[in-house]
């Protein structure tokens with residue numbers, strides 16, 4: 001596969017020939033991919049092509065699914081994420097995750113943001129950390145007078161920005177987002193997309209999205225995956241093409257990518 005056109009930045013994650021099995025079923029095959037610092041990388045492709053599977057490999061969330069087996073290597077700043085000496089809890093501190101459905105804890109707005117920092121025995125002012133994280137997540141102005149209210153009283157879009165604030169408060173380097181806008185209305189979606197553009201100054205973001213317009217609006221880099229039927233009828237995913245987003249949408253090198261981005265399948 002051709003390597004992406006030149007990107008002038010550091011690599012944070014290297015995916016080297018990664019395949020993932022769930023039990024005996026192959027889900028994702030032979031992926032090579034580099035994730036670049038302070039860029040937004042979108043993983044796109046039809047249902048079942050392994051986007052979420054790969055995303056979960058980046059912070060070892062697949063460890064929590066019994067029977068998952070990963071072959072190949074994923075390097076985080078040169079260290080093999082799956083090396084025996086690596087603590088998955090530490091990985092998840094550096095590589096945070098925001099899920100499809102906003103999932104605040106049934107606690108106050110303040111406690112949601114402070115939760116991870118308290119667990120980590122945060123030194124310094126929690127009030128400052130909560131304010132700074134809510135500001136970074138573009139939510140402070142809306143919630144500064146109701147910090148002691150339940151997070152569940154917020155709208156879906158606000159809850160998702162709160163989950164982003166909760167992730168930021170742990171001070172990760174990478175933020176993974178698994179379809180973060182699919183449960184949101186169009187206005188909340190735009191707010192989260194604007195927020196992502198601000199966040200990439202400080203964080204590296206990888207987003208799984210079904211929405212091609214969203215990928216073309218927010219992502220610097222786009223990886224297109226497809227699924228193919230293996231012997232026995234199971235489908236497995238593989239990477240078709242990875243490049244700067246403008247190239248994937250305007251001048252893809254592979255016929256399958258062209259067909260997908262022009263809406264001919266998926």
Ligand SMILES: Nc1ncnc2c1ncn2[C@@H]1O[C@H](COP(=O)(O)OP(=O)(O)OP(=O)(O)O)[C@@H](O)[C@H]1O
Nearest residue numbers: 022027046047048049050051052053054065235237
């Ligand atoms: N926990 C699991 N146990 C068994 N198989 C799984 C599990 N999670 C995913 N799979 C299988 O792995 C393959 C890839 O799924 P994955 O969810 O990563 O794809 P996806 O591209 O993110 O799909 P979607 O866009 O529908 O969310 C699919 O065949 C799926 O059925």
